[in-house]
Amino acid sequence: MAEIKKDYTNKGKITCNKNILLSIINLATKEISGVAALTNKFKNPIAKLFSKKGFDGVKVNFDQNGNLFVDVYIKVYNGFSIPDIAYRVQENVKNNIASMVDMKASKVNVHIVDVKFKEEVVV
Numbered sequence: 001m002a003e004i005k006k007d008y009t010n011k012g013k014i015t016c017n018k019n020i021l022l023s024i025i026n027l028a029t030k031e032i033s034g035v036a037a038l039t040n041k042f043k044n045p046i047a048k049l050f051s052k053k054g055f056d057g058v059k060v061n062f063d064q065n066g067n068l069f070v071d072v073y074i075k076v077y078n079g080f081s082i083p084d085i086a087y088r089v090q091e092n093v094k095n096n097i098a099s100m101v102d103m104k105a106s107k108v109n110v111h112i113v114d115v116k117f118k119e120e121v122v123v
Helices: 018-030 045-050 083-100
Strands: 003-008 012-017 036-037 058-062 068-077 103-116
Touching: 012 018, 018 036, 018 058, 018 068, 018 083, 036 103, 068 083, 083 103
Parallel strands: 068 103
Antiparallel strands: 003 012, 036 068, 058 068
């Protein structure tokens, strides 16, 4: 399992499991009104079998310099502004990561995969 480590001089060391980051991003995304769900539609069927079901729609990568890159794949409700939702998801993810684990996300990409319409009730 990948671990994230930060060394604070004379203050000790903080270690954060990757699943904690995934959980923070997942919750930060779901907090935004207009987000219907996170989705893993972008994955092929074989990859879906081996993914962690609790973190569908979230991808986290680090480059050689330790910069954090986040990809979020979401479904949105019809009637909401897509650029507004994407911006609010980006800001909420960045702020939650910064406040909870004292890291800075270099880039947060929001991918709108689907639009969910209200289902009409047939009488």
